[in-house]
Amino acid sequence: EDIVVSDVIVDTTQARVTIKNLVDKAGIAANLFSTVAEGGVMVDMIVQNVSQKGRTNITFTIPANDLEKCLALVKNAIDTSDDVSLTHDAEIAKISVAGIGLRSHTGVGEKMFRTLSDHGINILLVGTSEMRMSAVINKSQADAAEKALCEMFLEIEA
Amino acid sequence: EDIVVSDVIVDTTQARVTIKNLVDKAGIAANLFSTVAEGGVMVDMIVQNVSQKGRTNITFTIPANDLEKCLALVKNAIDTSDDVSLTHDAEIAKISVAGIGLRSHTGVGEKMFRTLSDHGINILLVGTSEMRMSAVINKSQADAAEKALCEMFLEIEA
Ligand SMILES: C[C@@H](O)[C@H](N)C(=O)O
């Protein structure tokens, strides 16, 4: 019954960048990602939750090797006088469960999160789509997460 | 040069639910999504950004027809005495740009956000993966967004 999941992917090559307290108005995301793209940095995951009091945070992941360059680019683009700030984390792993029609199988997200929590793994960031559910966790737990998710979804002793 | 994008999808059948101020520790996401799944509500997008002061928000989208049921389920599952609260929005559209290898083409996210901002469309929520970039916007702007994104990515006068 778990055949909808075709793959478990663990990526330990990325870093997280978060811009905090951005004004939630049209054009802000466009400007940010233009800056990063023009700097030649490739962005993988992008996560933005709903705003509170007109402000929100945008987090994205990039190759860890580009972290210095990316932080420099973004620092020039943000308005620190407006309380916008920057955080980053190089000690992450991005784990993804890939398949088809994940939405119509209510069990996948729940199983993925339960599997991680059963192993005491805290979920730092989540972004999902119909074909891929991705969570960012601490890099030190990447192997444990991979093993547990492979056992859960692929019936493999990884 | 835009052939990596194969589809522009606009979904106006969903609603957004956000649980605010959750404790950021292992097991919280698992409990939340178990509750929703056991109630028979199918979850599509899930977005969680990084925590601040040990707390974070989780947002997810569901069929708009399940909103009442979902809110009732979640209210029972959260600890309002711990300042955890619930918000929702039925007036959303989820717009997605789908393709292959979106990560390695730095232009796609930037173009998607720029196209929306050029039309004055504010981006409320973002969750992306290598094959699909999704943004939630106000439902009233769904047609404008679809037209603009089809013109940008599919060279169609939609
Ligand atoms: C925060 C950012 O996404 C903003 N809402 C925008 O549309 O660009």
Ligand SMILES: C[C@@H](O)[C@H](N)C(=O)O
């Ligand atoms: C907030 C929630 O995702 C929590 N970090 C968990 O792992 O369940």
